[in-house]
Amino acid sequence: MEQDDITLLRLSEPDANESAAGRRFRELHDEIRSRISLLDYPPGMRLSEEALAEEFGVSRTPLRRVLWQLQAEGLLQSVQGVGTIVTDIDxxxxxxxxxxxxxxxxxxxxxxxxxxxxxxxxxxxxxxxxxxxxxxxxxxxxxxxxxxxxxxxxxxxxxxxxxxxxxxxxxxxxxxxxxxxxxxxxxxxxxxxxxxxxxxxxxxxxxxxxxxxxxxxxxxxxxxxxxxxxxxxxx
Amino acid sequence: MEQDDITLLRLSEPDANESAAGRRFRELHDEIRSRISLLDYPPGMRLSEEALAEEFGVSRTPLRRVLWQLQAEGLLQSVQGVGTIVTDIDxxxxxxxxxxxxxxxxxxxxxxxxxxxxxxxxxxxxxxxxxxxxxxxxxxxxxxxxxxxxxxxxxxxxxxxxxxxxxxxxxxxxxxxxxxxxxxxxxxxxxxxxxxxxxxxxxxxxxxxxxxxxxxxxxxxxxxxxxxxxxxxxx
DNA sequence: TTCAAACTTGTTGTGTACATCATGCCCATC
DNA sequence: GATGGGCATGATGTACACAACAAGTTTGAA
Missing domain, CATH: 1.20.120.530 (GntR ligand-binding domain-like)
Structure with missing residues (x-):
């Protein structure tokens, strides 16, 4: 079923004139959003920017753009000195x-x-x-x-x-x-x-x-x- | 009327437990969004990250976060090698x-x-x-x-x-x-x-x-x- | 024993140098 | 004179070093 998971979940089709940076941003965004939605990253969990950047083979800068987007969507919350926390919802x-x-x-x-x-x-x-x-x-x-x-x-x-x-x-x-x-x-x-x-x-x-x-x-x-x-x- | 403009347009009230970075982000976002909405920055205009950063007295990094947010909201479009362009709408x-x-x-x-x-x-x-x-x-x-x-x-x-x-x-x-x-x-x-x-x-x-x-x-x-x-x- | 202050550690926020890319100009060539 | 290629320029994208900050830990004195 794992293979089908991918075909089921990866749904944002790449745009024709999408830049390499834009595609990478979208892929990272969808991947992390999936992990949050499937509770791989449960509410309250602290994510490390550096660890995620290393895992995906990018530096912190482009990764932080993804985390900011997810924060704007209400899925993450960053606090200086503490970390980036997966939000819960009341x-x-x-x-x-x-x-x-x-x-x-x-x-x-x-x-x-x-x-x-x-x-x-x-x-x-x-x-x-x-x-x-x-x-x-x-x-x-x-x-x-x-x-x-x-x-x-x-x-x-x-x-x-x-x-x-x-x-x-x-x-x-x-x-x-x-x-x-x-x-x-x-x-x-x-x-x-x-x-x-x-x-x-x-x-x-x-x-x-x-x-x-x-x-x-x-x-x-x-x-x-x-x-x-x-x-x-x-x- | 200029003074009233401010009281009319500045509407997002500061949150009590808002960090300094968060407040600065919100203020920059609202300011640039106003300029776009009032055609100070008309559609098609190219904005310079460096010039904006200098005007607001910050480095490019926090400013780019604002521009990314406005891009996600459909008001801006960044293209490497070209610039950040105010979007038009068909x-x-x-x-x-x-x-x-x-x-x-x-x-x-x-x-x-x-x-x-x-x-x-x-x-x-x-x-x-x-x-x-x-x-x-x-x-x-x-x-x-x-x-x-x-x-x-x-x-x-x-x-x-x-x-x-x-x-x-x-x-x-x-x-x-x-x-x-x-x-x-x-x-x-x-x-x-x-x-x-x-x-x-x-x-x-x-x-x-x-x-x-x-x-x-x-x-x-x-x-x-x-x-x-x-x-x-x-x- | 207790408590508070200093320290250590790890995090996000910021500034900056460099890489990558698109564009327009200039000049050599046809 | 027209045209195409190289190059300068300036833009965003990326990486990294450092600052600011919070929390846990240690250590010292009361």
Missing amino acids: IGALYQVYQMRMELSPLLARLSPRTISPQDMKRFKVLHKKCLELTDNPSARGYSVVNIATFHALADLTTNEPLRETMERLFYQTARIWLKSLTDQDVMRECKSLCQEVRDYRDAACLGDIDALAHLWRAHTSASMTRLQQKAAAQ | IGALYQVYQMRMELSPLLARLSPRTISPQDMKRFKVLHKKCLELTDNPSARGYSVVNIATFHALADLTTNEPLRETMERLFYQTARIWLKSLTDQDVMRECKSLCQEVRDYRDAACLGDIDALAHLWRAHTSASMTRLQQKAAAQ
Whole structure:
């Protein structure tokens, strides 16, 4: 599955007239963002600029640009003398982001939607296949990989760049929260839930019904938020 | 009016536990963003990192962080060997941003709105007074100052940070477009239009009706877009 | 024994020299 | 006179040394 992880997660296609520096920046950004989202770098962890720079074979300067970008996106927080810390998110901010996401998802079908192509249908079919594999062998990390890939499959259905960028920004602010403090039982339940969700998307996509896709997305986002709130209240 | 410019435009309040570096970054960012929005740095202009660093009394390193941020916000574009260029915006991207902004403005009243305080009412009253002064002595720059301040007065009515940040980001992507290629007649007409717009906001604010404010905002944003399209079609 | 001050260590922030690249000018050549 | 190549110039990109700062550790005296 590791090879598929890459094809599922590496989604920002290189621009034709992108400079070498620009490409490296984007690759580093996506890589570190993945690690944060998959809890390789859990909230509260301190990252070392020097260690990361050495690992990626660059000096601190270009790496710091990446960390600043992730700080602007709300995933990192740098403090002089202390370090660069992976941010946590409190329940209040989480709720605000989810509220916003629920308002944005219907826009997928309203603002410059693409017509659903056979490639799109295949993409959702592959995602559903991954989901089935996942329910046979559930894992928090595997769940997150499919969850992120599903988001990108949906977000890529609009050609409205401001909408797509905003949805991506907000999604990654909350994506890692799911993996925190999930029991094995929770993981199993969430994997099944994701499987049903992706099946719904696949069916709507095969019908070419982007309006249905958008409303399904909103419904599932809302349900996720509710489950998260119930879990938070139970603790 | 110059003194009022400052009170109108400098709106990001300093955080209590903000580091010296963080405050300097925010101040530089707001200052350069203002210059871009007010066409002190018009689209296509090449900025010199070294010259800017010298002007602000810092080295290139902290200044480059500001320029990268503005690049991420779509206001600048750096190319090695050429320079840092103030971006222009094509009609297609402009339309996409406006579509998005029209969908976001109604959310002002739906996502965590504040109750309108006497300070808010006073803020809109002051804005309207500035508008009246502006119609007596119209200028493109004065129009833009009031326009930007009006945006912030509206955006500050929600406590939903993701919403506020997104609206701000999108607003500044299009704010400077108005000033480009406006005849004196256009400026006069737009100043009058802004005056009516702000009067509507003031009246709604004094009634404490944030729902009306949000819908007025959407309506005026839509009208602005329509006027802009008509002007583009006429050229 | 306790507590506080100094020190050590490791981090991010800043300044600066150099590398890399694009552009326009100048001059030799056709 | 036109044109193409080399070169000077100035821009951003990168690397590195050092400053500023916070936290833990040690050491000394009360």
